[in-house]
Amino acid sequence: MSAESLVAQYNSWLLNVAAVTPCTDNKIVDVVRQRILEEPDVHSFLHNDAFPLISSGLQDKADLHRTLQHLACAFQTLEQAALHLYFTPWRKEFHTIKTYSGYYVHILEAALPQEAIFQALEKLNYKPEEDEASLKIWDLPAPPTLAKAALGFLAARVECNILADLVSCSGATLVNGTDLIQERRSWRGEDACMERLQKLVLGPKAVPVTKSSTAVDSVNGASNGEEVFYQPQFCDHCHEPWHMHVNGCRRMVIDHHAHIDPDKPGDDRCHTQAAHVKFAMHDCVFVEKSLEQCCTQCHMFHSSFCSTVKGCREKGHRVTQMxxxxxxxxxxxxxxxxxxxxxxxxxxxxxxxxxxxxxxxxxxxxxxxxxxxxxxxxxxxxxxxxxxxxxxxxxxxxxxxxxxxxxxxxxxxxx
Structure with missing residues (x-):
């Protein structure tokens, strides 16, 4: 089903709705869920800013599952606001939202920062007053705009429920909000995303071991048979430190300034310099079309006159001419x-x-x-x-x- 068909189906539901309440029709909700699972960019078509808003709500939150439940309630409230304007545009009390009481405080502020709330309500043409004590509509959006906004908030609510399901099945406390959003946007289908999150949780940076491991006993002081997590010093496969890896894979490396004699196995530098991280090109290289300098600490190439290099030198970084x-x-x-x-x-x-x-x-x-x-x-x-x-x-x-x-x-x- 295309995104346009989704909008048409939601509009059809609006024509037959009996009460001004957020959509709870299982058929509609299931269609929305399936569509955004297959293609998360449907959110972009609906212009609902779902992922940025959800990300802002998840920031610095430890209990992701509970936070996502609050976010789902917030998007349901926003959908309700859109439907009030759609069905009863003449009711002036819906044209103003107080920011110091009611649903705004107990539901919206409980889930989202103020800037995100204003961003969401702006889709309904709500503008904050000078004292920010209220938001007001001066120009009521057209019915099709309100219907699409309501569908967008419904899709964001369903997205929160999808993310909450993923958190529940992937080890909630070990997945942060940034990883959760990134994997959800990159993988199609709930099963694929869940599998990726589980690998992320149980990847090489968090290897499960038991009490019998002397490494855990010495690092974490484990004294019982419970499964714990620790970060080993070296990779079992390539025997390099874990900080030389990205997403569990050893970085392809180039050492631009180290000269190690491979015939001297006793050289202390071999373990730390044989696997230098890959150097990347700073934006200045493409802007100025110049490649002249290298910062060893930042692992970055720079142009001749890049202002960032000055900061590197002030920090004591080693910057050399290439x-x-x-x-x-x-x-x-x-x-x-x-x-x-x-x-x-x-x-x-x-x-x-x-x-x-x-x-x-x-x-x-x-x-x-x-x-x-x-x-x-x-x-x-x-x-x-x-x-x-x-x-x-x-x-x-x-x-x-x-x-x-x-x-x-x-x-x-x-x-």
Whole structure:
């Protein structure tokens, strides 16, 4: 079912509703749930800001399940507000919301920060008064706008219930709000997301062991047979420290400034420097099309006149000028990681999504992107226009220009 069909079905329900109450029709709720499970970007079509609002409500909260229940109640209240305006636009008492009593305090403020509440109510044209003691509607939205807003709040409520189910099945206290939202947006279907969250919880950073493990006894002082969690010092597979890994996988590494003799196994530096983290290019490199400096502590390449480098030096970081071979190697690695523009991006379009698996940038509503997600690829939305411009610039940058000061014969690696 398309997002448009979902709106049509909700409008059909509005025509037959007997009372001005939030939707509890199991058929409608089940359709909404199934649709957003298959494609979370339905929230974007409804313009309900579901994930940003939920994220703001989950921030710094330890009990995610309870918080999500509060958020579901908040979105139900917002849906109720939209339906009041839809069915009874002449009732002036619904055109003003007091911020110091009633549902606002006991339900909305209990779940969301003030800025998020204002953002949600703005979709119904509520504007805060100067003293912020109340929000008022001066221009009533059209009925279709109110109906779509009500459906958006219903979808956000259902989303909260989906997330609460995921938390219940994945080990609630071990999953934080950021991970929960990120995995929910990246994986299609409840089972796939739940499996990913469980792996996240029980990944290498939290290995279950029992009392018999001397490592746990020494680190955590365990004195009973209960299962506990600890972080081992080294990976069992590659024998490198865990901080050298990302999402359980060892980082591909390049050591730009360490010179270790492999024939000297007793060299103390081997364990700490043999697996340097991958260096990334700072935004300044693509803006200035210059590659000159390297900050060892930040693992970042910079342009000639990047202002960030000054802060690095003030912190005592080691910032060095890159050699010709280092520039070439860094540019070749970036070339391998470079995202390409999909054919859906026409001149003048900004990329709205990127698939990190295919390394491709997509325009909004691209069907190829849907195929990526069905395959389990990590396709994420590029929210800010500034970031969209930067990703576009990255994809169009001629990386050989980053080595323009390198002798011509050294460029053979790009061929």
């Amino acid at each position: 050699t010709s071979s280092e520039k070439i190697q860094a540019a070749m690695e970036e070339q391998a990681r470079k995202h390409q523009l999909h054919c859906c991006l026409q001149p003048g379009h900004m990329p709205h999504y990127r698939c990190s698996h295919c390394r491709t940038l997509h325009y909004i509503n691209c069907q190829e992107l849907l195929q990526c997600r069905y395959k389990g690829h990590n396709a994420s939305m590029i929210m800010l226009e500034r970031d969209q411009q930067l990703w576009l610039q990255r994809s169009l940058t001629d990386l050989t220009l980053l080595c323009r000061n390198v002798p011509a014969q050294s460029h053979s690696g790009f061929e």
